[in-house]
Amino acid sequence: MRARYGVPLGIAAAGAAGLVYAAGFEVRSFRLRRVTVPVLPAGMRPLRVLQVSDIHMVGGQRKKQRWLRSLAGLRPDFVINTGDNLSDPEGVPEVLDALGPLMDFPGAYVFGSNDYYGPTLRNPARYLLEKSAGRHGLNGNPPVTGIVHNPWEDLRDGFDAAGWLNLTNTRGTLKLDGVSVELTGLDDPHIKRDRYARVAGGPSEDADFSMGVVHAPYLRALDAFTADGYPLILGGHTHGGQLCIPFYGALVTNCDLDTDRVKGLSRHTAEGKTSYLHVSAGCGTSRYTPVRFACPPEATLMTLVGRE
Numbered sequence: 331m332r333a334r335y336g337v338p339l340g341i342a343a344a345g346a347a348g349l350v351y352a353a354g355f356e357v358r359s360f361r362l363r364r365v366t367v368p369v370l371p372a373g374m375r376p377l378r379v380l381q382v383s384d385i386h387m388v389g390g391q392r393k394k395q396r397w398l399r400s401l402a403g404l405r406p407d408f409v410i411n412t413g414d415n416l417s418d419p420e421g422v423p424e425v426l427d428a429l430g431p432l433m434d435f436p437g438a439y440v441f442g443s444n445d446y447y448g449p450t451l452r453n454p455a456r457y458l459l460e461k462s463a464g465r466h467g468l469n470g471n472p473p474v475t476g477i478v479h480n481p482w483e484d485l486r487d488g489f490d491a492a493g494w495l496n497l498t499n500t501r502g503t504l505k506l507d508g509v510s511v512e513l514t515g516l517d518d519p520h521i522k523r524d525r526y527a528r529v530a531g532g533p534s535e536d537a538d539f540s541m542g543v544v545h546a547p548y549l550r551a552l553d554a555f556t557a558d559g560y561p562l563i564l565g566g567h568t569h570g571g572q573l574c575i576p577f578y579g580a581l582v583t584n585c586d587l588d589t590d591r592v593k594g595l596s597r598h599t600a601e602g603k604t605s606y607l608h609v610s611a612g613c614g615t616s617r618y619t620p621v622r623f624a625c626p627p628e629a630t631l632m633t634l635v636g637r638e
Contacts, residue, residue, distance in 0.1 A: 349496050352621040360397040360613060362404075363630040365595050366638045367606050369561040370539055374509070377539070377634040380406035380432070383566030384612025386417035388443060388620075391469035394613065395428040395626075401429035404631055407506050411494070412566035412610060413442030413518065413545035417449050419480050426488040433492035436504045438513050440497050441546035442567060443467065443521045445485060445527040448478030449616040454573070457582045466585050467546070497543050499525040501534075512537035515558065520546035520567060533560035539634070543616060547587045547609055553600040557626070562606045562634070563626045568592045570611025574624035593625075608632065 370377065380401060387394070409432050415425045426433075465471045486496060494503035497515020504511045512534050517523035522546070533540030542555035547565035555563045570593035571580020580592040590596070593611040597604050613627035 334580065347418065348452045348500075352623040356626055357615060357620055357622045358393050359626045360394070361626045361628045362401075363588075363594070363628050364633075365608065365630060366548065366633045366635055367562060367595060367608070368635050369541075369606055370634050370636050372636050374538060374636060377408075377506070377509070377511070378404070379632045379634060380404060380435075380562055381411045381412060381566075381608065381610050381630045381632065382409065382429070382432070382613065383412040383545075383610035383629075384414040384442070384569060384614050385425060385428070386414055386449075386612070386614030386616060387421040387428070388418045389420055389424060389619045391424070395424060398428040398613070398629075399431050401629055402434065406435055408504055408511065409433075409437035409438065409494075410543055410564055411439035411489070411514065412564055413440050414444040414612070414614075415485060416445055416480050416482075417614065419448055419478060422481055422488070425485065433489070433494060436488075436493070436506060438495035438497050438502055438504070438543065439489050440515045440516070440517065440543050440545050441482060441486075442518050443480045443598055444480070444616075446478055446480060446518075446521070447474075450474065450477065451618045454619065457584060461582050464586070468522045469520070469548070469586075499523075499528045501529055503537065509534060510536065510538045512540040513543055514540065514555070515543040516545075516551055518545045519548040519551050521576070524548075524551055526551065526554045528557065542605075546585050547607065548585050552587075552598045552605075552607060555605050556598050556600040556605040557597045559603060560605055561637075562608070563598065564608050564610070566610045566612050568609055568611065569622075570625040570628075571613065572615060572619070572622055572625055576624045580625070
């Protein structure tokens with residue numbers, strides 16, 4: 331019996347242990363990523379930017395809410411929220427409560443598909459199939475039917491009331507102790523709501539610093555921002571791959587970005603220009619796949635400094 335059943339039972343036990351770890355520990359093992367990005371003009375004072383993304387709030391996630399509130403202790407110069415705040419139509423009050431201390435700081439936001447629509451139960455293997463076929467979200471896939479509509483307007487109104495800039499296919503400017511930071515945002519490319527033509531033209535001459543913001547880092551959005559001369563682009567959406575293989579990394583990004591840049595700081599080149607790209611692995615998951623493996627939930631504190 332030992333020879334015949336020992337190996338399969340061992341594999342099953344290892345798999346069960348991995349699932350317990352992914353669902354019981356790592357998904358709640360919140361981390362802060364710190365990174366320095368040399369993008370500011372020479373002589374400009376450093377700026378500290380906190381990026382939060384992919385909260386995917388579900389009612390009752392108290393530990394996540396406490397952790398998000400604690401981030402206010404970092405005292406950033408400003409906050410960027412790169413979308414997918416919801417995974418529960420009833421989650422808006424808890425999102426606003428969790429982000430309340432952060433909304434005392436200047437900030438801006440874009441929305442992701444899960445802010446607009448409720449999640450659906452999907453076979454995880456479909457992400458691999460979509461990757462092999464080059465189809466993601468509404469980019470090549472048929473429209474989704476019977477989907478739940480989230481109360482995104484309430485979320486928008488809460489952010490707006492706190493003074494955060496709505497960057498939905500538009501530009502905005504933050505004034506920070508005499509420094510002018512221009513933010514150019516897109517609506518979510520994952521569901522084809524991005525309209526770059528509305529914000530095209532590159533950084534304004536009267537801004538001290540400009541950056542691009544988008545939820546899903548699709549190549550068409552990254553190419554457009556980079557070709558227009560934005561030195562830094564922030565995105566989320568990928569969950570860092572969510573279920574990764576130790577010492578190998580992510581299998582999917584859920585968009586057309588390559589897996590080598592699924593999270594963290596990298597570079598993007600288009601039309602002979604290069605931008606820094608930071609993709610947040612986010613701090614949540616869909617309510618239907620509440621697991622993470624080799625990819626802890628995170629927020630990122632970026633220190634922007636003078637260009638090298």
